[in-house]
Amino acid sequence: MGPPRPALLPLLLLLLLGLAASARAKDATRFKHLRKYVYNYEAESSSGVPGTADSRSSTKINCKVELEVPQLCNFILKTSHCTLKEVYGFNPEGKALLKKAKSSEEFAAAMSKYDLRLAVPEGKQVLLYPEKEEPKHILNIKRGIISALLLPPDTEEAKQVLFLDTVYGNCSSDVTVKTRKGNVATEISIERNLENCDHFQPISTGVSPLALIKGMTRPLSMLIGSSQSCQYTLDPKRKHVSEAICKEQHLFLPFSYK
Structure with a gap:
């Protein structure tokens, strides 16, 4: 018999945001000052080893998200009405219950206790000003919300590679305009190999937006392959994000000879 076949541990993150406010966007951030944007945020994580259904786990959170813009390129993020759900079984089709x-x-109290202030002075670099008492795993969830909302300014290029701030740090991002209405992009996709992000440490720093994978040593964290794919729908008149769906996958090889 040969060496054991490596097991894979996939982690899927889904962000779904529906716009409930309107405003005209500015080039730097796509959001107009003195306006408030209201979103529904949903994130779901599932993990397990293929072929071993009993070992699967799943967690889901829902929150109301408000993004206030008191000044151009300055924001206040508020999260409220959050719920946390966990798996208790699976139906015959394999869907988590x-x-x-x-x-x-x-969890809901921790998410709504502090507002998060941030600035995007260049339209790409994100500067956070959290409260000192904000727990790291709560801050990471809010960072995930922010990185899903802040798209680069519109350009005439159909494809470009940009370095953008995300929850994982500054990442090389393949940005593709899929659909335009006139000269305005209405559908955009972004692909990232998260291993190419600066200072990317998927486990040891606990940077997962759900803070589900953390606490392992740096050598072991290097055995993880991570990627992210996001699809955005934008308001054709005002250019801001009306919906974003992101999927992440982290593949872990716990039985690797390394």
Whole structure:
């Protein structure tokens, strides 16, 4: 018999944001000052080893997200009405069955306790000003929301490679305009190999937006292959994000000879 076949641990992150406010965008950030944008945020993570259904796990969160713009390129992020659900079983089709977690109320209180202030002075670099008491795993979730919302300014180029700030740091991002209405992009896709992000440490720093994978040593964290794919729908008149869906996959080889 040869060496054991490496097991894979996939992690899927889904962000779904629906716009409930309107405003005209500015070139730097796509959001107009003195306006408030309201979104529905949904993130779901599932993990397991292929072929071993009993070992799968799943977590889901929902929040109301408000993005206020008191000044151009300056924002206040507010999160409220959050719920946390966890898996309790699977139906015959293999879909996870979720119920409200015991810690859901505690999670909701932590998410709504502090507002997060941020600035995007260049339209790409994101500067955060969190409260000192904000727990790291809560801040990481909010960072994930921000990185999903802030798209680069519109250009005439159909494809370009940009270095953009995300929850994982500054990342090389392949930006493709899929659909235009006149001269305005209405559908954009972004692909990233997260391993190419600066200072990317998927485990040891706990940077997952759901803070589900953390606490392992740096050598072991290097055995993870990570990628991210995002699809954006934009308001054709005002150019801001009306919907964003992001999927992440982290493949872990726990039985690798390395």
